[in-house]
Amino acid sequence: MDWTALILSLELAAATLLVLLPVGLVLGRWLANTRFAGKAWIEALVVLPLVLPPTVLGYYLLVSLGGASPVGQWLQAQFGLSLTFNFAGLLVASVVFNIPFMVQPVQRAFEAIPRSLGEAAAVSGLGFWQTLWRVELPLAWPGILSAMVLTFVHTLGEFGVVLMVGGSIPGETRTIAIAIYDEVQGFNLAAADQMSLFLLVVSLLAVAFSFLASARTTQRR
């Protein structure tokens, strides 16, 4: 078992979740509650990472953020920051790649809340934050939870984008999925076996947990 790779993967998944959760809540809630002419385009853009091959996404990220690109050069000059072949770059790629996994379930969850509940809250004297905290978030919680679990597990298992943007630098960009690939390439099947099984069990448990939790919340209604 490559513990360094596993810890790196867990760190990346946690960081991705931390960055993406507020983004997902704001974007998902906004998409659920508004209607405008270009909405379908925004929604398509949100889903795009889901349908693109990870290598394509990784390629564009590499090209647009790399040292040769204007953005990359500007980041390097202003902040001394490089976003390729390091953890920060991995995080950016992971966040972009996971947008649909976070935003879509959150959007569906907010869409499922009847409009009249928000209105009832308003005539009951609740302001925006009170309604969000006491009505919307509790009702959207199963959706938010499953979005979080999906994002976390999906980041653990990410391969293509990571390889394109990060390469395979131990302790910096060599995540568990890359480590498995490397072990297989090196004919070390026992190690690959162990890590694959671990990833399988963790993923299964996480997804099952999210289903169980959301079933319980629905049952209570």
Next chain:
Amino acid sequence: MSAQPAAPTPRGLLATLSQSMPMPLLGTLRCEPEEMLALVGPSGAGKTSLLRCLAGLMRPTEGRIEVGTSVWCDTAQSLFVPPQQRQVGLVFQHYALMPHLSAEDNVALALLHLPRPERLRQARHWLEHVHLKPEQQRRRPAELSGGQQQRVAVARALARQPQLLLLDEPFSAVDQLSRLKLYQLLGELRRELRIPIVLVTHDLSEARRLCDQMVVMDQGQMLQQGSPAALHRSPRNARVADLVGIQNRFEATFETDEGEAPDPQGSRWATLVWRSRRGSGAEALRLRVRDKGKIRSGTPVSWVVAGEGLELMPAQAGPNTLACRVLEILPLGEISLCQLEPVALPGEVLQVYVTAVQRAALEAAQAGGSDVPLQLLPGALHVMPTRLG
């Protein structure tokens, strides 16, 4: 602003609205404290939109809403008080209870301005007030019946100690038993609260039974406001007559009796020339009707007569007594609905509600092929313009 002394009499609701987008809404309504007002009209008439304006969930293009001594909306002064700051109770059609909260927490949600222990104490107080048992108070909405959910929604509306109580179709989704309990509850509330209560309904008999005032709406317009009896007696126009369910509405020509002096009571009388809509137009009945001096001679008019204005088999024949054929008698429990056709005007049908005794006499007449006299009391005939508006 000048300092005003405290208003001596409590004032109710006064709302004037005017908008054409996104949906038309036009007219004025007034509801005094302790009064119950029903908004009636076909679906899509704008009843719910009007309620939403009153609650502050919708901002009218133009209008002014005044409740008690406060102004909630005045577009002329760009004044709009949001729903959170209006002391308004709104009971939604499908209750809109929070599914994740117990009944008591639902009510407590409307009391966030109070300290936490006080919230729950008051929530329970209001739930008891609407006759919800303590063990029911701890249940979630899904574990309560429709009638119980509605009472939770009423308790939540009352918890804000509203100056105006609004109910959207309160009777549509509850069974007969809950309905009777709700009648009783509403009766209690209006006595205690002494605030204006406005409810939306499409059930006319319910509106008539419960409410002091009715506003008839159609296509966003408030066509007429009045007591149910007044609306039945004297609808403003033919559309109102149809919407309040007046069955005896007919067409005629209005003719003033030129040169005739007023009677000793000071009333002037005119003649309605009632022609059959179906016949050749040759047959006509002349009816005596009060002349209020508003309609010119020769004008085509609609006229209606309410049930109280129809006297079957009067003791002595007075003016407007018509010989009628009995067409059909429909038993409706304690009363029966009878269709009568004036002999002189075939094709026109008057609907009359009759008692069991009268029904027996009518059945005898029908069997014997004889006519029955029906008097249309001249003072009860109401004449109105045929055209809408």
